[in-house]
Amino acid sequence: MAADSYDDVAKSKDSIPALEVAPQDLYHAKSFWTKYIFCQDAKVIGIQYALTAAAIGMVGLVSSWLMRMQIAFPGLIPMDAAAYYQLVTMHGMIMVVYLLTALFLGGFGNFLIPLMVGARDMVFPYVNMVSYWVFFLAVLILAASYFVPGGPTGAGWTLYPPQAITSGTPGGDGLGIVLMLVSLAVFVIGFTMGGLNYVITVLQARTRGMTLMRLPLTVWGIFTATVLALFAFPALFVAGIMMTLDNMLGTSFFMPAIVEFGERLSYDGGSPILFQHLFWFFGHPEVYIVALPAFGIVSDLISVHARKNIFGYRMMVWAIVIIGGLSFIVWAHHMYVAGMNPWFGFFFATTTLIIAVPTAIKVYNWVLTLWRGNIKLTLPMLFSIAFIITFVNGGLTGLFLGNVAVDVPLSDTYFVVAHFHMVMGIAPVLVILGSIYHWFPLITGRFLNERLGRIHFWVTFIGSYSIYFPMHYLGFMGVTRRYFEVFEGDAFTYSITGINQFITVAALITGAAQFLFFYNIIVSSKLGKKAGKNPWKACSLEWQTPDVPPTHGNFGKDLPVVYRWAYDYSVPGSDNDYITQDTPPSAVANAKAEQT
């Protein structure tokens, strides 16, 4: 800010009129059912989303353990190829859609958006409540596929036809694939209801003084990701509906003429590549649907815990928006080996590499925010730094895979597995974990246990690198992903099987650390050290509620009025090293905010 801006405003403080935001007509719960189960309070809905996503996420985590056991020690756990592919498929789909998407948008979105923008609740609380229960139904349908004859689908999380709905694929001729497709369609419907709330609350229900360019970057990340989802999820929905019809009614949208076990099926003339285009038109923006909220949240965590304003706020906002826009014109880089006109490959490689520019801006700005900051190595900060490192690592391997000539030999190897796990698995999860340590005091009024948290951090950080760094080598050596058995022999050397065993042990330990984290959450929510109000001395509105944890309606009798952005840390002339967003200029008349 210009050096004298607050002084100017302080002098004219009397010109600021009283709060004129119309009070929101809130639903007040009267029974246990409407308060905790069919609740319309966004904070409760956010927690419901988070718990459901975590529960199904545990299924995904255990699936990865079992897969790793099979790869490293074949035969130790009784498992056939079908079961292995079912684990691979369910792990992928659960982690990407039902854990990460639901947790970032449904969980953090619901809990944080109204609090951060200064609203009492989402604009359509009833629709918001229904959105959670539709999501819950989607999870139940997905979980039901474990119990039907033939089990869940084993088609891989991309569900490519024709193999996804033919009998050679696990769950392909039974209910497994049907339940997966129906679950995804239901998920999209539920998400659309939730997204309606996130978008319109951010656009229309902010409190007085909260302009778009004063929003915390967390809100910008979640908002932009929701807009992306608004455009991307219909593609998944369309693909899912058409494949369900191919499977159930015998249409040939995606199914070509095909012979199955010597028998000519009735399909004719469908295009499997068309499905791939639809899937990745959803699938690539999905990466950013997960990444953008992480970008936003980590910006806030770094700023708070380095006691420094975020470097280049406007550029950070623009980068989020530009990344979101570009994410829709890169999808076919997932399909280089599917066969495409070389000019298409050139186009998609170019757009893919262009995304590196706004992404690099963000990374530089995070680092520059840390530079000469008063860095507190709290758990949220540790996870944030780990995120930056991991995201850079994962991003760099993305530059390899974005190029057609390099991608072709690396396609379908463990290099790809390592890349996408680093960039959209571990990196966002590190942000999730860091943000839980950050906002847990707001949710429960208590800190998470510090000692357990540090053990959790170091095991997770070192463990993740132990898992995914060696995978790059496996990929370079040509080890193909999705192989059911990797025995030592002519094809696979001792070093390959040895690395696989090392990775599996690391995965078991890293996974176990997450259960330590769950234990910490359960115990600390009752016995943790009391946090009090605004324990991190943060500027944004969610910490300025009269009650901690915030109660129904969030802000007591009057909504806050916003006078500044969310990053006034270490402002020269200010008595404290932070000025909250709702601090009027007259209260900090001597503060000289720096230009951002």
Add this chain to the structure above:
Amino acid sequence: MIDKKESIIKQLTQKPWESAQVKVDNLHEGKTFNLHVGKLGLRYIMVVSTIMFCLFIVTYSDRMVYDDWVRMPEPFLLWINTLILFISSFVFIRIQLAAKKNQFEKTRRDLILIGILALAFLIGQLLVWQNLVEAGYYVSGSPANGYFYLFTALHGIHLLGGLIYWAMTIKKVWNINNIVIRKAKHTTELCAIYWHFLLAVWVVLFGLMLFS
């Protein structure tokens, strides 16, 4: 005070640290658009639906250029059903005008007519399906058949969704009093916009199937 016509681009390029901007920002009411949330919500739903139908249309366009594409016949009943949708839209324009003038008796009468027309449309579409199946045009018969049944089913589902909102509108207009009169008008307007949207979607889908 607040410039309601401020574009998104202008808002995103503001420099909130400048003293002049700080003064403006402190007076900002917190809304991006000068629109009711209900109306914006409806636009959101229409955008999502439009994207979905566009994607279906893209896949349709991709498939129809192949040599083995065989068009479906267009039963005359489809034209009648299309006419029903046009009439519905026209009736909704009357409803909007009546609601604006607080003529709720007329609004109620016309809303009932909308319900009857919607049912007639849905029954008409089912009859089209029945006729086509009897003529041997099964859903799995050819890609064009599949798309025809898919488009008509999705449009029908959208109309059923519209009927739920129509029922809510009826309820509000029937129990009208001074307190809810604004809400009733608002709901009626949103319902009308959705119905016009349904007509637009159908015209595009029908036109596509007719001229491909």
